[in-house]
Amino acid sequence: MHRRLPTAFVTVALLALLGLTSAQGVVNVYSARHYDSDTTLFEAFTEATGIEVNLIEAGADELIQRILSEGANSPADVIITVDAGRLWRADDAGILAPVESDALEAAIPANLRHPDGHWFGLSQRVRGLVYSSDRVDPAELSTYEDLATDAWRDRVCVRSSTNIYNISLTASVIASAGVDAAQAWADGIARNLARSPQGGDTDQIRAVAAAECDVAIVNHYYLARLIASSDPADQAVVAAVGMFFPNQEDRGTHVNISGAGVVATAPNRENAIRFIEFLATPEAQEVFAKANHEFPAVEGVAVSEAVAGFGTFRTDELNVAAVGENSAEALRVMDRANWP
């Protein structure tokens, strides 16, 4: 035992030294976003501030688990997720710390951030309807609720209820009309499915083009991606479909956010705040949103050409935290509706 002590000391000293040198100019980011453009953006942050960005990408729920099991010693400074439900869950797990930042509060609308600054939305993703230009007159489309009526029997495509975007959509229906109404709605959607849920959102759009169904519930950027694609097959799909944003006459179309929060145990808290503030600058917002055809969180920032083509529309102003709160119930509702 005694013979090992010197080695232990040296190891500890070295580690402490490592800790010191790395503490000066880094920000450790746990991200659930997987876009190359993000990496470019992080490099720009390093260039502007001298702060190095260390990155781990994985699913948000797993990242939350990792931060929890790393405990007080976790190196995580910032966690980025691709939906509001997970931000809410991270906050619920107690791993996010409040941040006071005038810059962030000025830039990001109140419904896209936590009231006490536990997290901030950075881009918006709209869950709209893609319809067949041949078989559907856009005038027939109105609301998410309408898709659950008998007029749409065997005509709807949507992916699995395990998907977080569907969970969030259902959670927003619960928030607006209560569990019973949401149940009736989910029952109707499950009844109206043209085929058993399969594949991702792009596959639902392709199914509309292939006449397997008449209308699909998808996030807007999947269609925008096809619009921007140079592949003739993708262009053929785009030519056969149209985009519709439902619920314009009432609460507005459901939006989800990709956002970030500062971790409660962050060893580099100041850098973490600077990092999120950087992502909310107009320049960064443009890159952040454009690369994936998302809507920026900050107003007045240019969108991609494909997204600009969708025009302007009204979005649900419900604070996205409400979506997170209802997400577990939403899953149960969809289970009971037999929405696979």
Next chain:
Amino acid sequence: MTSQAQRGRIARSLGGARGSGLLSGWSVAVTLLALLVAAPVWVVLSSAFTPSGDVWSHLASTVLPRYVRNSLWLLLGVGLGSLVIGVGLAWLVTMCRFPGKRVFEWALLLPMAVPAYILAYTYTDFLQFAGPLQTTLRAVTGWGPGEYWFPNVRSLGGAIAMLTLALYPYVYLLSRAAFLEQSSSILEASRSLGRGPWRSFFSVSLPLARPAIAAGVALALMETLSDFGTVDYFGVQTFTTGIYRTWFGMGERVAAAQLAALLLVFVFVLVVLERWPRRRGAYQQPMSSRYRVLAMYRLTGRRAALAFMASLMPIALGFLLPAGVLLTMAVRNAGRSVSPAFWQYAGNSLLLAVLTALLAMVLALVLAYGVRIRPNVLTKLSTRVASMGYAVPGSVIAVGVLMPLGFIDNTVDGWMRSVFGVSTGLLLSGTIVGLVFAYLVRFLAVSFGTVEAGLGKVTRSMDEAAGSLGHKPLSTLVRVHMPILRGSLLTAMLLVFVDVIKELPATLIVRPFNFDTLAVRVYRLASDERLVEASGGALAIVLVGILPVIVLSTAIARSRERRR
């Protein structure tokens, strides 16, 4: 080390003269090692015994019947499919001579290099309405959309097909190793007694190879149970998707653990079924002192053509077609699909795979040998539990890995703080050490099953002879068993190597900062429905996986000759 020897001596005195008791050195060492590897499984299961409120009744009344039904169908389909393809072709290329046999010997392993989820993505792309096959079909026949029936690959049947194609190589590899290790004198005896090829196969080769075949099928089935990527993409709801949904979707960790526990009941049944044939112990064979090339059955004419087609089919469907689709995609979009950082990703993948393959082989050898020489309830049970990690969905086991790592780190840190006033921070979490541990937890079953099956075929008289010549157990292991087991050890390394190259969930969650592997890279893109961009990386996984497959499979074939 000295203390261990002392413990061994004390244990021997406790456990009887020959040290076969529960407390012998080997028994304790094996149990501790196995428990270490089993820790994450326990972490996951530990919460299964707490009440989960009404979630369980909700699950049982809504989705559970579907999970059970689909999982059972998957197991049945993949089990039968991989059994027939794997064993049939292993015997064909080992015992028969026909055109292309030399190439098929290793080429039949190629589908192993293609992860099942990649197969699922490429087949969907290939077979979809706007894909090349249906477009050609419509152009040739003049049929319009909706005027013809076309099978839907995104279905339970499709999932069975994908998983069978990706997993039959496990059965093929293990049963081929078993056929190669079979004493030629036994087969010659069978032939000289007038048994034809079919009867020799069913009455001699098959029973002798049964432990290896069972091990291979068990691996394929465990991998089937833990598969998430394929079934999720195809919209087939199984236990695995259910566990994800319950844990990550509903945030109900306890109920998810209970589902996982139920899943492990499936696995236990599998394991028991796999053990069954070994009980009788009648399948050990004398080691032939003479080695001779077996006289093979020479196939000609129609039979040769049939054998050729049968061998080509799984390679074409499981490798050539998907690799071709990926290659076309990658070439057509070279700008988007190939990036210079590939070499770094490939380097990381290789480093992890080589390291883990070696460690897993050594660990499996120690554990399997420990059970062999100290077969008591502790060693048997703990190694069984240690192999369970393979059947638990990757993401769940990865979370199970994070917790003990974090616990150790924070305990050490707390101790160092209180004693020396220095913080050590995280020593294991977020390092390659942690990642390799995660792989060992996940893939020990693969190397353990392979080594154990190989060891089971070595007659006990070898141990006794070595013992009578004064060899201690460790020296018997190194000097007697390891040379005999060369083929099985290489097989174990090969399987783990390829599994690590393809591994995703644990890599994603446990890895260090700024550390990408090929699989991570492909997943990033494919999960976001950007298959074209992912094609370059997917192809690289396939390529990095192929080389060792070829090298090691020829080494395995040669290992038979070395035993001269």
